[in-house]
Amino acid sequence: MKTLKSYVCEAWYEAPEGHVPLRDPSTEEVIAQASTAGLDFAATLNHARTVGGSSLRKLDVAERGQVLNAMSKALHACREELIDLSMKNTGVTRKDAKFDLDGATGTLAYYGHLSKELGGEMILDGEGVALGRSARFWGQHVKIPLRGAALLINAFNFPAWGFAEKAACAYLAGVPVIIKPATSTAMVAERCVEILVEAGVVPEGALSLVCGSTGDLVDRLGSQDVLAFTGSAETALKLRSRPNLLALSTRVNIEADSLNAAVLGPDVEPGSESWNLFLRDVSLEMTQKTGQKCTAVRRILVPADRMGEVAEALGERLGAVVTGDPRHESVTMGPLATADQLADTLEGVARLSESARIVHGTGERIDGTGAAAGKGYFFGPVLLQADDARKAQAVHEREVFGPVSTLLPYDGKAAEAAALVGLGGGCLVTSIYSDDQAWVEEIVPAAGSWSGRLYLGSTKMAAQAPSSGVALPQSMHGGPGRAGGGQELGALRGLDLYLHRVALQGSRSMITRLSGARGDS
């Protein structure tokens, strides 16, 4: 059995005690253990801030972009090994493992390429402006890397992409990172860091890894540090209320859970391209990574007169899903990642059943194809249906982090659909399927304020659409309200979390020269 190590102060640390087990979710076999007992978190943070910060700031933006490209290549070179490890540790299918890993390398490469857009060495924020009677007294906003370190706490479901998308932005901005993966799936993140360290592609001190509990690390974060968190709303609330973070105004970004909605427009006819796109997206978003995706569709809003046809068509697609050990050739959906996830999903479906009835699936644990009877955290897709969307309170409140979604009828009006989207309290993504321009124009502003991203499915984009749940680095990822209120990615906007904005006021010539200056160490 493997004992996971942390990587701190340029050395691997193996804890002597206090280990928690990591299991293969298909077999329940213990495959690794992790602990941070005895780890010196003060030294870890200090090393990242001083050595890591300094070595990153010595590089200009283009050089930091090259670091990201080298990271992407080093991880891509080990793609097959990482896919196998991900299938074993997280229980995902090969396809789903690729989604995580290719997402990681793709996002690193995207930001590597984007460094070219930044040009100079200091990042300018907009145009300069004359502040006096003439241009001699000049104002210019510039963005400067924070002098601390970024603690990247991630959820279990994206062990590679989770840290890579955050690190890409932090590094390009010039801020070192301490990666803290979810313990249950930390094998993938640990191996990724090992690959990067062995490849020697990351500047000294810029990369640390904590496998296991964070000890007192969060309490040590100061005003120049960043906490970038992805996980449940419950953990997010605990973390963001830490007195030191509040007292020192430490930057905190939260990506939490979300009751994303897919809305079928009243104009979409069965069999049309938009109809097929809607069905493809919803069934994929319910089952990809066994529904353990923050952007998965949890609520399906359907015009009441189309409900029967949608339930039948979706049921057919879900009926084709084969749940089991992802190493078995016929399996298309793996188990849930942990025993806790299974217990939470069972409890969640029971809660949803208070206001909706199951129309596809059992809502019970099942035996998996290719797995021993009684072993593994297997749970088949479950589709529920509510008769009254407004009364189905649990459906708008309880995120079931598994292959579970609920059909909700509405009257076909854009205003009502948007109001139902809003009952979720804030989503990462809302997908809307319609070719009716006027209807879309009505729903976009009304549903948009509840959503981080609006995915507008239509006949014209169907052939190129990746599916609503894909967080592309060009577009912002994050959502208002219960989704955490955070913002990640979105091209250069993704760097803002790690940059401090300063208003420079002075002579135009001096400010112009400063804008081209290399940051000090």
Ligand code: NAP
């Ligand atoms: P979680 O239980 O909240 O854990 C998330 C992370 O926080 C893990 O790394 C966990 O470490 C760590 N953590 C827990 N308690 C902590 C504490 N007191 N101090 C410091 N770190 C702590 O969430 P999860 O079960 O891994 O992930 C599922 C949830 O994440 C779902 O609700 C999902 O919607 C959400 N999610 C959101 C997004 C998004 O982008 N918005 C993406 C993916 C997932 P340990 O594993 O060591 O406990």
